[in-house]
Amino acid sequence: MQQQIVFTLSAQDTPGIVTTISTVVSEHGGNWLDSRMSQLAGEFVGIVHVGVDLDKKSSLETALLALSDKGITVEIRQSAAQTNTKHAGLRLHQIQLIGQDRPGIVTELSRLFSSRQINIFELDTQISDASMAGGVLFNADAVVGVDKSIDLDELLDYLHELADALSLDIEWTAHI
Template identity: 35%
Template sequence: MTTHAPTTTYVLTAIGEDRPGLVAALAAAVDEHGGNWVDSQLALLAGTFAGIVQVDVPDESARSFLEALPALADEVGLAVEATVGVPRGDAEEPRSVLRLHLLGQDRTGMVREVTAALRSQGATIDSLRSWTREAPQGGGMLFEAEAEVRLPAHAGEGGVREALETIAAELMVDLELDAPE
């Protein structure tokens, strides 16, 4: 039977001017301290690399790992901040998961209105990705978003759907809401 050394979960936020080797440098720092790269979301936004990474680092290496992170700014231009992750409790209330897809003419306030409708129903956003693109045949800019949301046990899909359909009509967007496959 193998026993594992206690670990601490960190959520790292990393940002820097895009260039080759940023992810490799961060991965090397994690590996050099015996850490495990658990999950990540990495993107290039407006010429800037931005990433969020969840890592597990053995407790005996945690201090040296945290002390090594600032050096990445000098070495490769990657500013990294670490926050201790909070494990989800086993006793957390059950939640249902829904996927949301929105498409419409781009205008200010769309994300605010959608997230306010979700909040009004007690929904938690697990992931959100949004982008703009040119509409076909020169019709301006389109805004598109995909999200995965969790609903508390007491909230029903119907209430969320109603709240979102109300704002979809106001924003004049197409909205799809369904359970993940």
């Protein structure tokens, strides 16, 4: 019987971290299902979802936790959902935002979504120099799950109001 686990990892960024993690998963019978990893400010961080037979789960978890000896911190969680049900009943939409950077953009955007029970599945943000205009630009790409019962026109009105208040340009792609 397959079990699914999700673990986070963090380490000072050096070449070979993904190789180290994936080797441990493979050597203990795990199947790498999904992951998101990134280098941020000299740290390498990620979240990984693996499947493993029940009889090998304990040894895989022990081996992952032992990576602390190599400077890789791992925190393990039992996956609460199967991969084929994570988007059930939701319409997925992609959102892209760009505008002058200022504190609070992510807070305001996430507050809008959470107040309407909209799930953020992915959120990638970055800042970049705005060489032509001066200053710093904030860029965000998100994938959100919107329940089919939510009025999309009303949601887009709220989103555009927020974008106007924060001086952001927004692009909404329905049903990705």
